[in-house]
Amino acid sequence: MKIGYAVPAGLLAASLLFAGCAGKDNSNNDGNNGNSGNNSGNNAAAQAGSGTESVAKAGGETNADFTTAIDEYRKYVIEQCDAFVKQTEGFTDAVKAGKLDEAKTLYAPARMHYERIEPIAEALGDLDPNIDARENDVDAADWRGFHKIEQALWQNNTTEGMTDVADRLLKDAQLLRAKVETAGIDANLLVTGAVELLNEVSSSKVTGEEERYSHTDLYDFVANVEGAQKIYELLKPELAKKDPALEQTIGERFTALTNELAPFKSGEGYVSYETLKPEEVRRLSQNLDALAEPLSNMGTILGV
Amino acid sequence: MNKKDKNSRNKADADHGIPVPETKLFNTKFSRRDMLRLTGASGLGLLLGGGGVGGIMAARQAAGRAVPAAAASGQNEEQADTIPFYGKHQAGILTPAQNFLCFASFDVTTTKVSDLKKLLEDWTAAAAALTSGTMIGTANDKPNLPPTDTGEADGLTPSGCTLTFGAGPALFDSRFGLSGKRPASFTELPAFPGDSLEPQWCGGDLCVQACADDMQVAFHAIRNLARIARGTAVLRWTQEGFQRSGSADPSGGTPRNLLGFKDGTGNPDVTDETQMRNIVWSGSADGPAWMNGGTYLAVRRVRFRIEVWDRSSLSDQEATFGRHRQSGAPIGAGDEFAELNLAAADASGKPVIPPDSHSALAHGDGSVKILRRSYSYSSGMDLKTGQLDAGLVFISFQKDLMKQFVSIQQRLAKNDRLNEYMVHTGSAVFACFPGVREGGYIGELLLEG
Numbered sequence A: 001m002k003i004g005y006a007v008p009a010g011l012l013a014a015s016l017l018f019a020g021c022a023g024k025d026n027s028n029n030d031g032n033n034g035n036s037g038n039n040s041g042n043n044a045a046a047q048a049g050s051g052t053e054s055v056a057k058a059g060g061e062t063n064a065d066f067t068t069a070i071d072e073y074r075k076y077v078i079e080q081c082d083a084f085v086k087q088t089e090g091f092t093d094a095v096k097a098g099k100l101d102e103a104k105t106l107y108a109p110a111r112m113h114y115e116r117i118e119p120i121a122e123a124l125g126d127l128d129p130n131i132d133a134r135e136n137d138v139d140a141a142d143w144r145g146f147h148k149i150e151q152a153l154w155q156n157n158t159t160e161g162m163t164d165v166a167d168r169l170l171k172d173a174q175l176l177r178a179k180v181e182t183a184g185i186d187a188n189l190l191v192t193g194a195v196e197l198l199n200e201v202s203s204s205k206v207t208g209e210e211e212r213y214s215h216t217d218l219y220d221f222v223a224n225v226e227g228a229q230k231i232y233e234l235l236k237p238e239l240a241k242k243d244p245a246l247e248q249t250i251g252e253r254f255t256a257l258t259n260e261l262a263p264f265k266s267g268e269g270y271v272s273y274e275t276l277k278p279e280e281v282r283r284l285s286q287n288l289d290a291l292a293e294p295l296s297n298m299g300t301i302l303g304v
Numbered sequence B: 001m002n003k004k005d006k007n008s009r010n011k012a013d014a015d016h017g018i019p020v021p022e023t024k025l026f027n028t029k030f031s032r033r034d035m036l037r038l039t040g041a042s043g044l045g046l047l048l049g050g051g052g053v054g055g056i057m058a059a060r061q062a063a064g065r066a067v068p069a070a071a072a073s074g075q076n077e078e079q080a081d082t083i084p085f086y087g088k089h090q091a092g093i094l095t096p097a098q099n100f101l102c103f104a105s106f107d108v109t110t111t112k113v114s115d116l117k118k119l120l121e122d123w124t125a126a127a128a129a130l131t132s133g134t135m136i137g138t139a140n141d142k143p144n145l146p147p148t149d150t151g152e153a154d155g156l157t158p159s160g161c162t163l164t165f166g167a168g169p170a171l172f173d174s175r176f177g178l179s180g181k182r183p184a185s186f187t188e189l190p191a192f193p194g195d196s197l198e199p200q201w202c203g204g205d206l207c208v209q210a211c212a213d214d215m216q217v218a219f220h221a222i223r224n225l226a227r228i229a230r231g232t233a234v235l236r237w238t239q240e241g242f243q244r245s246g247s248a249d250p251s252g253g254t255p256r257n258l259l260g261f262k263d264g265t266g267n268p269d270v271t272d273e274t275q276m277r278n279i280v281w282s283g284s285a286d287g288p289a290w291m292n293g294g295t296y297l298a299v300r301r302v303r304f305r306i307e308v309w310d311r312s313s314l315s316d317q318e319a320t321f322g323r324h325r326q327s328g329a330p331i332g333a334g335d336e337f338a339e340l341n342l343a344a345a346d347a348s349g350k351p352v353i354p355p356d357s358h359s360a361l362a363h364g365d366g367s368v369k370i371l372r373r374s375y376s377y378s379s380g381m382d383l384k385t386g387q388l389d390a391g392l393v394f395i396s397f398q399k400d401l402m403k404q405f406v407s408i409q410q411r412l413a414k415n416d417r418l419n420e421y422m423v424h425t426g427s428a429v430f431a432c433f434p435g436v437r438e439g440g441y442i443g444e445l446l447l448e449g
């Protein structure tokens, strides 16, 4: 869930425009000279995002063809969404049936599917806050979704009073699944989205704020990284053409981070974030930054 | 850096007629003609603008420091506050202390020498840009990429920025095959009585001392170097420091530390090459060739017991340092730079300067000297006690840590009156490489020599 990061979210929103909204952005190109750096960034994103078909334009000066990568990514997003809806249903069923332990077990694995594609959800209007807001992210009256149930399960140790929340959560998940079908995905979204996923980890998972009652932050951590890695894998051929050294560095740093995470695996899942020592958290954070820095230069494949 | 912008900014200030009190401007020892000469400005209108005055101050400071004579020869202020990065020795050692410090200690995380080498090469290129006020890298206007320079120093002058690099003893372990290259007497410091070191303020594989007359410029340097290091080295600790600024003390007197005493009076003369060879620079006969022209840095984070100090009488305070607070002169003398006469006794035969005063102990028999280049620090409030967390980032340079720093600090740690008012919380030592020539890189001789 992200609220404080206005600019990247804006970029994503711009690149995720549904067909038809693109014309409006042209007006942004005029005037508004005050902030040329930001401005040009937004324009680029807006142009790149003016529709699913505009991939060639997104490349600007390059003739790179991202069609395959984009098709593959859409497939991935839909797969993840399907799994997300299915497992969320299992989770909400358990909540409604008052099966506390089962609900607790199903909670984190279900969320992983969401965390892998989070930037897409974030760009789709209110869906992200509805599904993933933490307490205080939104007005108390509007708070719903996973973390509200998380609080009930772990802090209050009950499923009581959660039936409605569970029903709405499932509906929101289904709505997400419906919406991703039409979401405009372009090369720019892939590039920004990958960094975005790691920024998610940096700003809320590393600190243990995301899962403050269940301490299942490592599931989200891993899922965000996997989501970013998927994008990297899809863009790799293009990147290898454009900047092989960068491609290699990113690959090495993914491996390094994955190795850092490995010791925290426990059975099918991950240990509680509470068991990590401060220096272990710091190492994870440093390895993440070490990866995110070169990853943020993947934009080089977009030309310009 | 955009020179045009800067001039137009000064011009704009002048055009806006920002009033500068005549008294402030003309109270300085400089005649109006001097000022015209110093700034190279053609009209008094520009001279009286805010920017113009800043320029004069910067130029005067630079001239007073005996850094490049650019200021005195009437070149523009931008050159006047540039301290060359390349040279026989690294800058930031003999360079008179700039207003601000941003000190960073790094741990190297890679195990590949090739990565370490690449880091030092990249740092060298970045340092050359940072100290000359130009942007780092070439991708600063590419819409699809994060800018290579983080931008907060865009349009600022170099502000006398110096970057001084060093390697800690830990770098000479087995990781990079450098263990054979560690200078014999270069080890972590021994424990001193009274030390209260906290691991988060100690050690490191590499250090960067960034100094500048502008805090944003100094911070920008460390931030960008840390960014460049990502994946190869990580920050271990950082500490910012300050002293009175050049503009607050146009006469350029010895700065006072946070205990109110002039600090630096007894330092050796940095313009005396023989002394610097004897005290600071490691020579060809002193150790490994890769350190020829380098020096060793000791940094101690010393927290003051400010509240306790503030409750002690003036005479106690002066006896603690062995100097007068107001003038900085040795007790019994009137001139700040008067000799420390440790033999002087009063009528009853008692030494005038207490033998356990800081100056007396640090001076010893006067045969062992170091070059101190410390800054004050203030790191907010101690949440446990509600007291200020403030003190001194003690930094000294010497050609031999054991013979110089350690021997003095052993005397101090045992008996110094000052110990009642401070506690050493952080400690590290670094071998500061010799200077870099253009085309080379920092630490080149260590890795390839």
Ligand code: HEM
Pocket (backbone or CB within 6 Å): B257, B259, B261, B262, B263, B264, B265, B266, B267, B300, B302, B321, B323, B340, B358, B359, B362, B363, B364, B366, B369, B370, B392, B394, B405, B408, B409, B412, B422
């Ligand atoms: C809290 C820490 C310290 C404070 C506040 C402090 C302050 C001072 C002051 C006010 C003086 C007298 C003025 C001057 O000569 O500059 C002085 C002198 C000196 N201090 Fe320190 N100092 C501190 C720590 C140290 C340490 C750790 C060392 C070295 C191990 C050291 C070495 C010296 C030396 C060599 C002198 C000059 C003595 C001489 O006149 O020959 N100081 N210090």
